[in-house]
Amino acid sequence: MNVVQRISLAHGEGGELTHRLIRDVFIKAFGSNESKQLDAAFFNSPTKKMAVSTDSYVVKPIFFPGGNIGKLAISGTVNDLSVCGALPLIITVGFIIEEGFPLGDLKEVVQSMATEAETAGVKIIAGDTKVVEKGNADGLFINTTGIGLVRDEWRLNPDTVQEGDSVIVSGTIGDHGISILAARKELGLITEVASDCASLNRLIQELLHELDGIRLMRDPTRGGLATTLFELCEDFHFTVELEETSIPVRRDVHGACDILGFDPLYLANEGKVVMIVNAAQQQKALEILKRHPFGKDAEVIGSITSCKNPSGKLLLRTPIGTTRRLHRLSGLLLPRIC
Amino acid sequence: MNVVQRISLAHGEGGELTHRLIRDVFIKAFGSNESKQLDAAFFNSPTKKMAVSTDSYVVKPIFFPGGNIGKLAISGTVNDLSVCGALPLIITVGFIIEEGFPLGDLKEVVQSMATEAETAGVKIIAGDTKVVEKGNADGLFINTTGIGLVRDEWRLNPDTVQEGDSVIVSGTIGDHGISILAARKELGLITEVASDCASLNRLIQELLHELDGIRLMRDPTRGGLATTLFELCEDFHFTVELEETSIPVRRDVHGACDILGFDPLYLANEGKVVMIVNAAQQQKALEILKRHPFGKDAEVIGSITSCKNPSGKLLLRTPIGTTRRLHRLSGLLLPRIC
Numbered sequence: 001m002n003v004v005q006r007i008s009l010a011h012g013e014g015g016e017l018t019h020r021l022i023r024d025v026f027i028k029a030f031g032s033n034e035s036k037q038l039d040a041a042f043f044n045s046p047t048k049k050m051a052v053s054t055d056s057y058v059v060k061p062i063f064f065p066g067g068n069i070g071k072l073a074i075s076g077t078v079n080d081l082s083v084c085g086a087l088p089l090i091i092t093v094g095f096i097i098e099e100g101f102p103l104g105d106l107k108e109v110v111q112s113m114a115t116e117a118e119t120a121g122v123k124i125i126a127g128d129t130k131v132v133e134k135g136n137a138d139g140l141f142i143n144t145t146g147i148g149l150v151r152d153e154w155r156l157n158p159d160t161v162q163e164g165d166s167v168i169v170s171g172t173i174g175d176h177g178i179s180i181l182a183a184r185k186e187l188g189l190i191t192e193v194a195s196d197c198a199s200l201n202r203l204i205q206e207l208l209h210e211l212d213g214i215r216l217m218r219d220p221t222r223g224g225l226a227t228t229l230f231e232l233c234e235d236f237h238f239t240v241e242l243e244e245t246s247i248p249v250r251r252d253v254h255g256a257c258d259i260l261g262f263d264p265l266y267l268a269n270e271g272k273v274v275m276i277v278n279a280a281q282q283q284k285a286l287e288i289l290k291r292h293p294f295g296k297d298a299e300v301i302g303s304i305t306s307c308k309n310p311s312g313k314l315l316l317r318t319p320i321g322t323t324r325r326l327h328r329l330s331g332l333l334l335p336r337i338c
Numbered sequence: 339m340n341v342v343q344r345i346s347l348a349h350g351e352g353g354e355l356t357h358r359l360i361r362d363v364f365i366k367a368f369g370s371n372e373s374k375q376l377d378a379a380f381f382n383s384p385t386k387k388m389a390v391s392t393d394s395y396v397v398k399p400i401f402f403p404g405g406n407i408g409k410l411a412i413s414g415t416v417n418d419l420s421v422c423g424a425l426p427l428i429i430t431v432g433f434i435i436e437e438g439f440p441l442g443d444l445k446e447v448v449q450s451m452a453t454e455a456e457t458a459g460v461k462i463i464a465g466d467t468k469v470v471e472k473g474n475a476d477g478l479f480i481n482t483t484g485i486g487l488v489r490d491e492w493r494l495n496p497d498t499v500q501e502g503d504s505v506i507v508s509g510t511i512g513d514h515g516i517s518i519l520a521a522r523k524e525l526g527l528i529t530e531v532a533s534d535c536a537s538l539n540r541l542i543q544e545l546l547h548e549l550d551g552i553r554l555m556r557d558p559t560r561g562g563l564a565t566t567l568f569e570l571c572e573d574f575h576f577t578v579e580l581e582e583t584s585i586p587v588r589r590d591v592h593g594a595c596d597i598l599g600f601d602p603l604y605l606a607n608e609g610k611v612v613m614i615v616n617a618a619q620q621q622k623a624l625e626i627l628k629r630h631p632f633g634k635d636a637e638v639i640g641s642i643t644s645c646k647n648p649s650g651k652l653l654l655r656t657p658i659g660t661t662r663r664l665h666r667l668s669g670l671l672l673p674r675i676c
Contacts, residue, residue, distance in 0.1 A: 009673045012673060013560060013561065013667060013672075013673065014559070014560025014561035014565060014606075014667060015560075015561050015565060015666050015667030015668050016665075016666050016667065016668045017668075018560075018561075019569075019666060052428065052430055052463065052464050052483075052485065053430075053464060054430035054431070054432045054464050054465065054466050054481070054483055055432065055466045056432040056433070056434050056466055056468045056481060057468075058434060058468045058470050090390065092390055092391075092392035092483050093392070094392045094393065094394040094432075094481045094483075095394070096394050096396060096434070096479055125390065126390050126391060126392050127392065128392050128393045128394055128481075130394045130395075130396045130479075131673065132396050132476060132479075132673070132674060133476075133673065133674070135473070136475065136476035137474065137475055137476070137479075138470060138471075138474035138475070141434055141468075141470075141475075141479070143392070143394060143432045143466075143481035143483075145390075145392060145430050145432075145481075145483035147390065147485065221352070222351060222352025222353075222356075223351065223352035223353050223356075227352060227353060231357075268352075327354075328353050328354050328357060329351060329352060329353030329354065330353050330354045330355075334351075335347040335350060335351065335469065335470070335471065336468075336470060336471070
């Protein structure tokens with residue numbers, strides 16, 4: 001008989017079962033460190049300027065084509081640090097587990113986290129586990145907090161954005177959003193689109209290492225490419241004009257969006273970066289991106305048409321030649337996307 | 339008419355309502371920082387050695403006598419860093435909010451966090467908000483991750499523990515556990531016990547600044563004093579003998595435990611520290627503790643009776659002169675205590 005081992009509330013009590021869970025699941029996957037018996041983990045900070053980023057992951061479902069909540073929790077935080085020009089070094093992980101969650105699923109998620117951390121070259125050095133009663137959470141939530149080293153030579157500076165700068169996206173948009181939607185099986189959507197969920201730190205480091213004309217970067221996650229760019233326009237007072245026909249969207253993502261009434265510009269991405277680059281370096285940027293598997297579909301999608309402009313806005317030139325104004329995502333599109 | 343504003347799923351979508359929630363609730367309470375428009379927050383690390391600690395808080399109920407989940411989330415992480423000899427500097431906060439959670443309650447929790455951070459002298463510099471559908475969480479969960487500076491002169495070293503060292507606790511035990519239990523109103527327990535929930539960093543810093551004989555410190559939270567000391571005995575191979583009559587327990591906590599069948603040794607504390615101190619400095623340690631409101635009930639509660647002993651154990655001498663062995667908390671006592 002194959003009995004599924006499940007998380008019980010006692011796994012969160014700080015007693016014997018918590019001890020075993022930490023030893024048999026977390027330390028087994030993440031490894032141990034010198035300060036494992038302390039309440040805090042020590043690490044050396046190699047320079048004076050550091051960056052920190054925190055995110056909770058509540059994606060539903062927990063497993064989806066292209067990844068799971070664990071891979072997403074690592075790569076998401078790695079990417080948040082990377083787009084700020086920081087070198088991700090360490091990550092802490094906090095689990096909130098619903099009573100009854102299958103232990104096998106937890107092990108699979110934790111193993112994905114260990115694998116993704118190794119791929120990205122970051123160390124998981126501290127963790128915490130809480131268990132709540134059945135019905136008081138939805139399977140598994142994960143918080144990751146990442147700490148990175150800010151390298152002065154990688155300093156991004158939005159103030160250097162100029163009229164004529166290019167806007168580049170590293171690949172097709174909306175893949176994560178559509179894959180999550182399909183994995184939910186609610187809308188009868190059948191597709192082969194997998195989430196783009198990936199750690200982009202090495203790709204981003206190559207760009208920052210080889211080019212000095214990258215003004216600004218973001219990972220267009222919740223709210224999608226449009227919300228991300230809208231917020232840049234608003235925060236830094238410039239206008240972006242996008243060319244709709246240049247924006248890479250997979251044919252099947254387009255098809256799914258048409259059927260379901262979604263706009264790929266507002267769908268979440270988990271393995272893409274959008275950046276503003278000195279136009280003189282756009283070709284070089286594309287070359288660097290395209291030699292990397294995560295950047296092979298990169299495109300120049302627009303440009304900066306005005307800057308130092310308090311009424312900065314995001315515009316989209318459509319295939320028929322009209323221009324429409326895009327805004328921040330408003331209201332509800334797709335909850336629990338990351 | 340007084341309409342209660344509630345959290346909607348759209349507050350977690352990364353769009354307009356998320357933007358307003360961050361601006362009107364979080365930035366309003368925590369303040370802003372230079373890197374607020376980035377995905378990561380920058381901070382300067384003043385030296386090379388840093389400590390990091392992460393914890394998720396799922397306490398039920400969210401408001402209880404002596405505090406709420408927000409105060410607990412700040413002081414808990416401040417204490418985890420402090421007992422390791424680190425000076426807490428910055429904290430990140432991650433919120434998972436259930437759809438329908440009252441906005442007024444969120445503001446109250448967030449304000450408590452801001453106040454407690456100010457009291458403790460730490461800065462909240464990065465945050466994240468997720469909202470899940472009604473029924474998929476229990477009101478509000480908070481993750482806090484803290485980063486602290488490890489001061490070499492405060493280095494604690496378990497290897498220096500010696501036979502004859504004293505075990506000191508900073509005050510009465512079990513207050514938090516009983517106050518949470520009473521706040522749940524499930525067991526018909528009526529008591530005036532308030533949670534001891536408090537940031538102990540200043541108290542701990544005074545001890546570490548004035549004494550060089552503190553070998554080891556812990557905050558006895560989940561699993562209580564007994565589990566905390568048991569784990570020290572197991573990890574660092576020494577035997578602790580506690581004097582039951584010396585352990586400070588409020589009379590009403592004792593009474594509640596007797597009625598409900600709990601042992602105060604296994605009840606959580608959120609504003610206490612237990613430490614192993616060179617016996618020659620125990621008087622001085624008590625003096626320092628007692629001049630501080632959070633340490634006024636401090637007592638020497640036992641001593642180290644053997645060390646460098648692979649079968650280190652935790653023993654309790656009872657009032658009738660017998661000795662019994664204590665173990666790690668086993669099974670379920672009180673879920674959702676922190």
